[in-house]
Amino acid sequence: MSPVLAGGLQLLALIAALALAYIPLGNHMAKVYTSDKHWRVEKWIYKGIGANPDTEMRWPAYLRGVLAFSAVGVLFLYLLQRLQGHLPGSLGFAAIDPDQAFNTAASFVSNTNWQSYYGEQAMGHAVQTAGLAVQNFVSAAVGMAVAVALVRGFARSRTGELGNFWSDLVRGVVRVLVPLAVVGALVLVACGVIQNFSGIHEVGQFMGGRQQWNGGAVASQEVIKELGTNGGGYFNANSAHPFENPTPFSNLFEIFLILLIPFSITRTFGLMVGSVKQGYAILAAMGTIWLGFVALMMWAEFSHHGPAFQAAGGAMEGKEVRFGIGGSSIFAVSTTLTSTGAVDSFHSSFTGLGGGITMLGMMLGEIAPGGVGSGLYGMLIMAIIAVFIAGLMVGRTPEYLGKKIGSREIKLAACYILITPALVLVFTAFAMALPTSANSMTNSGAHGFSEILYAYTSGANNNGSAFAGLNADTQWFNTTIGLAMLLGRFVPMVFVLALAGSLAGQKPVPVTAGTLRTDKPLYAGLLVGTIIIITGLTYFPALSLGPLAEGLA
Numbered sequence: 321m322s323p324v325l326a327g328g329l330q331l332l333a334l335i336a337a338l339a340l341a342y343i344p345l346g347n348h349m350a351k352v353y354t355s356d357k358h359w360r361v362e363k364w365i366y367k368g369i370g371a372n373p374d375t376e377m378r379w380p381a382y383l384r385g386v387l388a389f390s391a392v393g394v395l396f397l398y399l400l401q402r403l404q405g406h407l408p409g410s411l412g413f414a415a416i417d418p419d420q421a422f423n424t425a426a427s428f429v430s431n432t433n434w435q436s437y438y439g440e441q442a443m444g445h446a447v448q449t450a451g452l453a454v455q456n457f458v459s460a461a462v463g464m465a466v467a468v469a470l471v472r473g474f475a476r477s478r479t480g481e482l483g484n485f486w487s488d489l490v491r492g493v494v495r496v497l498v499p500l501a502v503v504g505a506l507v508l509v510a511c512g513v514i515q516n517f518s519g520i521h522e523v524g525q526f527m528g529g530r531q532q533w534n535g536g537a538v539a540s541q542e543v544i545k546e547l548g549t550n551g552g553g554y555f556n557a558n559s560a561h562p563f564e565n566p567t568p569f570s571n572l573f574e575i576f577l578i579l580l581i582p583f584s585i586t587r588t589f590g591l592m593v594g595s596v597k598q599g600y601a602i603l604a605a606m607g608t609i610w611l612g613f614v615a616l617m618m619w620a621e622f623s624h625h626g627p628a629f630q631a632a633g634g635a636m637e638g639k640e641v642r643f644g645i646g647g648s649s650i651f652a653v654s655t656t657l658t659s660t661g662a663v664d665s666f667h668s669s670f671t672g673l674g675g676g677i678t679m680l681g682m683m684l685g686e687i688a689p690g691g692v693g694s695g696l697y698g699m700l701i702m703a704i705i706a707v708f709i710a711g712l713m714v715g716r717t718p719e720y721l722g723k724k725i726g727s728r729e730i731k732l733a734a735c736y737i738l739i740t741p742a743l744v745l746v747f748t749a750f751a752m753a754l755p756t757s758a759n760s761m762t763n764s765g766a767h768g769f770s771e772i773l774y775a776y777t778s779g780a781n782n783n784g785s786a787f788a789g790l791n792a793d794t795q796w797f798n799t800t801i802g803l804a805m806l807l808g809r810f811v812p813m814v815f816v817l818a819l820a821g822s823l824a825g826q827k828p829v830p831v832t833a834g835t836l837r838t839d840k841p842l843y844a845g846l847l848v849g850t851i852i853i854i855t856g857l858t859y860f861p862a863l864s865l866g867p868l869a870e871g872l873a
Contacts, residue, residue, distance in 0.1 A: 324622055327646020330572055331614060334650065337576050338583055345580065346587025346599070352495045353468045353488060354592065362490050373487035378480040379821030382469055385485035386462060386813060390429050393455060394806075397425040400451045401443075409445035411519055411534070416442065423798040428455040430809035431463055431691060433545070433552030433661050433784040434801060436793040440534040440555045445517055452552055453541045457501075460548030461492035463693030466813050467585065468592075470697045473820030474721045475593045480825045482817070496581070497548060504543035504577055511570035514563045515539040538563055546577035549691040551661030551784040559651070559664040560640050571647050571664060578660050582689035583607075585696050593721055597839035602699055604844040609688035609851065610657055613681055617649040620674040638669020638788075649674075656681035659691030661784025668771070668788035675787065676867025679774055682781045683859045684851055685740065691782065697816050699847075703838070704733045704819075706850040710836050710843075720838060722828040729822055736815040741858045743780040743804050748773050748862070751800070760797065762789035770866035775801060780808035 358366070358373060366373050377385065400407075401416035401424060416424065420437055427434040428451070437443070443452070465488035472482050509515050518535030538554045542564050545552055555561040565571055583603065590599020621635045622645055639648040648665040655662050656678040667678045681688075687698040704718075704725055711718030711725070718725040751757045751772050761768040767789075774787035779801040786792070792801065837843060 323644055323646060324618075326644060327618055327622075327649065330568075330646050331650060334572060334575060334579075338579055341580060342584050342587060345584040347591065349496060349581075349585060349588040350591040352491050353483075353588070355491075358487075359494065362487075362494055365490050365494075366486065369486065371484075371486035373484050373490070375484055376481035377484055379469075379482055379817040382482050382485045383814060383817045385489075386466065386817075387810060389458075389485075389489070390462065390810065393429040393458065394425045397428060397451045397455060398422060400447055401425065404444060404447055407444070407446040409449075409517065410447075411444040413442060413444045419795045419798040420793060423802040424452075426802040426805045427784065428452055428550070428552060429459055430782055430805045431459040431548070431550060431659060431694070432779060432782040432805045432809070433550045434779055434786070434792075434805065435552055435556075435784070436798055436801075438556040439553055445536060448541065448554060449537055453537070453544065456541065456544040456548050456550040456552070457493050457497050458489070460497060460544070460550065460692045461489050463691055464492045464496070464581075464585070465489050465693065466816055467693035467696040468588075470700060470816055470820040470823075471589050471592045473823035474700075474723060476824045477722075477826060477828050480821050482820050482824060497544065500547055500580075501540070501544045504547060504573075505539045507573060508539040508543055508570060511573070512562075512566035513539040513542055513570065533563075536563075542574070543577065545662060546574045546660065547580065547692075549578060549582065549658045549660040549695075551655065551659075553662065559662045560666075565664055568642060568644075568647060571643050571651065574662070574664075575647075575651055575654050578654050578658055578662070579610075579689060581692045582658055582695040585693070586689075589696060589700075595721075595839060598721065601839045601844045601847075602696075602703065604841070605847045605851075606687070606689040606695070606699065608844070608848050609684070610653065613653045613657060613677060613688075614650055617653050617674055617677050618646065620671050620677060621645045621649050623671070635669075635671050635674065638666035640664060652678050653681060655785055656783060657684070657686060657688050657690070659686045659694055659782045659784070661778065663785050666788040667774070667785065668767075672766075672867055672871030675770060675774075676863060676871060678785070679770070679777055679787075679867060680855070680859070680863065682777045682783045682785075683741075683744075683863075684855050685737070686781050686783060687851070694782065698736075698812075701733050701736050701816070701819075702851050702854075703847055704729060705737065705854070706843070706847045707836060707838065708733075709850060710846060714834075714836075716834055716836075719829050719835060722831070723823050723826050724829055729819060732815045732819040732822070736812050736819075737854065739811050739815075740780050740808050743808050744773070744776045744859075745862060747776045747780070747800050747804055751776070751796070754796070756794075756796065760791040760794055762791075766866050766869040770870065773862055773866050776804055779804040782809050 401421040469482040559565040586599045586603040590596040707718040771790040
């Protein structure tokens with residue numbers, strides 16, 4: 321079987337699996353976030369944290385809950401790393417340095433999972449399981465909660481109440497993430513992913529030095545790493561490591577986990593606003609971009625330019641032979657179009673255009689389908705921008721889902737789409753201006769610039785994947801990328817929740833003959849075009865200095 325055909329069959333199998341799961345999971349999540357009943361275990365949690373799950377919150381109170389919970393998470397994870405040497409199950413590892421501990425705490429709480437350390441050489445079982453794995457669950461649940469709050473803003477009228485953050489958070493973990501993670505972990509263990517609490521094993525000599533293998537509760541962390549679009553690997557090689565991703569089937573299953581909730585939550589959105597067709601329109605826009613990027617990536621990596629590529633069947637540098645170009649291309653696109661950041665190949669070793677595709681996927685705002693929760697609310701922001709543009713074209717007041725999109729809503733949406741590019745470009749400019757940053761770059765020229773641009777794009781967009789080649793374990797990069805991750809995660813949430821409160825306070829606008837139908841293919845096409853144009857105008861100069869210059873050289 322040719323590598324191209326194998327890649328195509330993997331893509332078809334993945335689409336079929338996602339289609340089968342779409343309706344059941346989407347319906348289940350809609351019931352989770354609209355039910356007025358609490359499970360017994362949830363009541364215990366509410367009692368333990370002192371929260372009343374039946375109290376409705378306006379957007380400032382909802383935001384305070386998000387920020388307070390996340391701030392406690394950052395502090396707890398920071399202290400856990402700083403005290404690692406005194407904890408059981410530390411495997412003899414010392415405390416993490418302050419700048420790296422801050423970077424890692426900011427990374428996992430913000431659902432970014434950027435790693436500037438070697439997992440098997442720095443983190444023991446205590447930090448991996450009690451710290452990093454726990455944040456994989458709760459940071460994903462925070463994103464889902466904010467998305468549901470925005471959906472309620474569209475669904476409700478003449479009220480500023482958006483639900484209860486603590487209820488949404490707990491239900492997302494208990495009713496959605498944990499059950500799916502249990503099933504997924506069993507599948508990964510059956511595939512050969514390890515799950516234990518063993519220590520460090522010395523397995524012999526390798527190139528004049530001792531070779532050691534770590535054990536760990538890898539399957540349970542691997543499944544939520546993908547399912548929650550987190551991305552932090554137990555080992556430095558991430559999903560290219562055979563203990564995390566041993567077979568082609570496990571590779572395809574992990575891609576399925578990455579895309580499962582972000583695609584399925586569009587049906588949840590449609591059910592909650594009372595129109596399944598609206599969910600299909602958002603799904604169509606997400607799916608079109610995702611498929612287009614997969615096709616472009618496969619073309620870039622399968623193109624046979626030169627005898628080396630012809631002999632290998634494509635650009636095999638930096639890719640695992642057990643996954644091939646097809647599986648690696650689908651994984652790379654899926655992980656950068658979501659906020660996952662897991663990698664089964666080195667993006668720095670992709671072709672110049674292939675590396676640019678991974679970078680552009682993050683620059684879109686990771687909305688196709690995006691992260692768990694964050695992808696939906698990011699796409700809904702773009703839907704509002706698209707409606708506004710359509711309104712300007714025909715001279716009508718823009719409306720979306722029965723709500724008028726006025727100056728307040730547009731200002732909030734504009735602030736949302738501007739904050740992340742500002743963080744990426746400003747931090748990149750400062751890094752390139754400093755003479756010390758060049759010492760962290762493995763390459764010079766356009767590829768070296770791409771290393772820096774990719775790092776801040778990954779951090780500010782809460783992706784977490786690395787281009788490879790950049791030594792980011794320095795005080796400058798640990799601190800600035802940590803700040804980019806926190807600001808890129810929580811500042812946009814301020815605008816999302818403020819927008820949700822504004823929409824919830826409106827009264828519904830009746831549908832007329834002049835109302836733009838936002839559940840039709842024409843609007844889905846307008847939405848895709850809006851996303852591509854806004855991203856292109858924002859990032860084209862930076863891309864021209866990096867991956868485009870390299871790819872066209």
